[in-house]
Amino acid sequence: MSDRNRNQLPNNLPQLQNLIKRDPESYVEEFLQQFRHYESNLQIFQLKPTQNSKNLIELIMFFCQISQCYPKELEEFPQQLIDLLQRHSTVLDPEMRMTFCKGLILLRNKGLIQPTSLLGLFFELLRCQDKLLRKMLYIHIVNDIKKLNKKHKDNKVNTTLQNFMYTMLRDSNAAAGKMSLDIMVELYGKNVWRDTKTVNVIVTACFSKITKIVVAALKFFLGSDAEDKNDSDSESDDEAPTPRTLLMAQRINKKTRKRKKKTDKALRIIKKDKKKNKPIVFNFSALHLIHDPQNFAEKLFRQLESSNERFEVKLMMMNLVSRLVGINQLFLFNFYPFLQRFVQPHQREVTKVLLFAAQSTHELVPPDIIETMVRTIVNNFVTERNSNDVMAVGLNAVREICSRCPLAMGADLLQDLVQYKTYRNKAVVHAARSLIQLFRSINPEMLHKRDRGKPTEHSVEIRAKEYGQSVAQDFIPGAEVLNEETPEGDGDASDQSDSDSDGSWHDVVHSSDEEGEAPESNPAESLTAEEKKAKATSISQTRLLSQQDFKDIKIHQLSKQMEGSKGKKRKHIEISEESGDVLSLNRIEGIQSRPRHDREARLATVMAGREGREKFGSKKGRMNPNASTTNKEKSKKKPFMMVKQKYNIKSKTKRSFRDKQIALRDCLIKRSKRR
Known part of the structure; x- marks a missing residue:
């Protein structure tokens, strides 16, 4: 075969692409030939942009692959693709439109296109009715913005894109607005755009006329950062090796000094990057970044009152309004009568x-407004005409409201609710006792003396606050348990560890409980209240407290709830500390009662207990299963009248009059002896 027939470069673009990447200068003529071919096909395509052109598709991808080899010749090529998409985006064939976008993404990855112009075009293309295209653009936009802000925040590009997204959220196209909102939420979750401007742009989405956008924005504010994606840790596994893979490679490969040095260096880099990119984690951080939460809550509540959406959407709006009011301690008095309609x-x-x-209750709300809500719950739930579960739920709700606003409960109403501690149902009894336990810790004076329990050092120090009263202390409560001189070897406070910040149940354990010895006398317990206050003030003003000191103070404060006012220790007290801004639904629905099983449930339990167990009956068995049965076995299967005479079974007869007299005499004698 001749060399002329063997040369198929004009028709074999992949082969020409490979050769140009290796040696661009040697194939300039072939490149110019293909470029002229591209220009002629482009002119034909512009006459009929709705038709699909396979030749143009191949040429566009070919030039996108070799664009870095001839930057001067292909200087205007990216702008041509952008102009084609802007001019014919809605009428282009889906395959042609997808090819143009893939080519532009390839050029952007090579750094030949500025991000603002390309991302602005891609946001406009989100209006296209092409689901695959929108998905591809979504992934590229998120990854491109993430790469732009990887080393340092590009505020200029971020501001431009955020302003463009703000206009996209008000677009009449539902798909484009929803996709733009999803991009902002994704970037917030990846800790790329975790700033106030992003959050306040999403605030505007809550008032959109499109239900999908409103629901997505509400879900964003109702979601917790701890439950979100952990900043795409799964994606980083593909980009960089993990410490586990590095250690496994060092364990399997040949152990050399050079390889060990490289492994240690890689581990230090991974640890440094992980520490540097670790986001600030606290619940519902987006709610704390809103510029004007009062105005936002009022507008959202007005939208809720006039909304015709589904009840699920209204519940989401109620949830967000309640969280805004509770976290920021806002005044929205019309919200409580609105909720009473659904109670x-x-x-x-x-x-x-x-x-x-x-959730929407706090100490700054006037007590008379909350008291109306409490009485509505009591009248509708805590009545004997309702089921036991309904009564328990009502008492739980009253308890949670009073824990946030104690002045909402009146003394007479509290005495009525306390009476349910002797109710016939366990769930109601537990709910009533939890209400008693709450007021023991916040205002025991409202309870009868018999309901206050044994006085503790903590209950003696409790002072009920009036509405609007705030207590400003110039000392750290409980600091009297510390020594006035700084202990040696404390070091820096940052070196100490605090393991009691998980918000779980705390069990105060004394060493004397385990060893059976008498508790050591604490010098702070023998002091009077004035002396404790003076010592705590002196320590707070003269010492720098470490984390260990705060830990000791916390343990001492918790122990006050177990130690009696006269030094007697109480055995079992559960001390719970609620952490977080939002109340859990389990606090309302948590009913401590086991429901009665029906017949199907009991039968299922019985059958589950019989699994893997041998059948009832004699375990001896017969050596020959085909042998005949004995006479004793046959008699068990016979009717009763056939075996009655053989076994001398007496029939039931009536007692005679003489027998009845004897039995009555014996009964009277026995009764007289007992007296």
């Missing part, structure tokens, strides 16, 4: 409505 046992999702009522 009925037959109302769908009524436990969530009760949760919202408790």
Whole structure:
């Protein structure tokens, strides 16, 4: 075969692409030939942009692959693709439009296109009715913005894109607005755009006329950072090796000094990057970044009152309004009468409505407004005409509201609710006792003396606050347990560890409980209240407390709830510390009662206990299963009248009059002896 027939470069673009990447200068003529071919096909395509051109598709991808080899000749090529998409984006064939976008993404990855112009075009292309295209553009936009802000924040590009997204959220196209909002939420979750401007742009999405956008924005504010994606840790596994893979490679490969040095260096780099990119984690951080939460809550509540959306969407709006009011301690007095309309046992999702009522309560709300809500819950739930579970849920809701606003409960109403501690149902009894336990810790004076329990050092120090009263202390409560002189070897406070910040149950354990010895006398316990205050003030003003000191103070404060006022220790007290801004639904629905099993449930339990167990009956068995049975075995299967005479079974007869006299005499004699 001749060399002329063997040369198929004009028709074999992949082969020409490979050769140009290796030696661009040697194939300039072939490149110019293909470029002229591209220009002629482009002119034909512009006459009929709705038709699909396979030749143009191949040529566009070919030039995108070799664009870095001839930057001067292909200087205007990226702008040509952008102009084609801007001019014919809605009428282009889906395959042609996808090819243009893939080519532009390839050029952007090579750094031949500025991000602002390309990303602006891609946001406009989100209006296209092409689901695959929108998905591809979504992935590219998120990854491109993430790469732009990887080393340092590019504020100029971020501001331009955020302003463009703000206009996209108000677009009439639902798909484009929803996709733009999803991109902002994704970037916030990846810790790329975690700033106030992003959050406040998403705030505007809550007032969109498109339901999908409103629901997505509400879900963003109702979601917790701890439950979100952990900043795409799964994606980083593909980009960089993990410490586990490095250690496994060092364990398997040949151990050399050079390889060990490289492994240690890689581990230090990974540890440094992980520490540097670790986001600030605290619940519902987006709610704390809103510029004007009062105005936002009022507008959202007005939208809720006039909304015709589904009840699920209204519940989401109620939830967000309640969280805004509770976290920021806002004044929205019309919200509580609005919730009272839904506080009925037959109302769908009524436990969530009760949760919202408790969530929106705080100390700054006037007590008379909350007291109306409490009385509504008591009248509709805590009555004997309702079921036991309904009564328990109502008492739980009252308890959670009073824990946030103690002045909402009156003394007479509290005495009525306390009477349910002797109710016939365990769930109601537990709920009533939890209410008693709450007021023991916040205002024991409202309870009868018999309900206050044994006085403790903590209960003696409790002073009920009036509405609007704030207590400003110039000392750290409980600091009297520390020594006035700084202990040696404390070191820096940052070196200490605090393991009691998980918000779980705390069990105060004394060493004397385990060893059976008498507790050591604490010097702080023998002091009077004035002396404790003076010592705590002196320590707070003269010492720098370490983390260990705060830990000791915390343990001492918790121990006050177990130690009696006269030094007697109480055995079992559960001390719970609620952490976080939002109340859990389990606090309302948590009913400590086991429901009665029906017949199907009991039968299922019985059958589950019989699994793997041998059948009832004699375990001896017969050596020959085909042998005949014995006479004793046959008699068991015979009717009763056939074996009655053989076994001399007496029939039932009536007692004679003489026998009855004897039995009565014996009964009277026995009764007289007992007396």
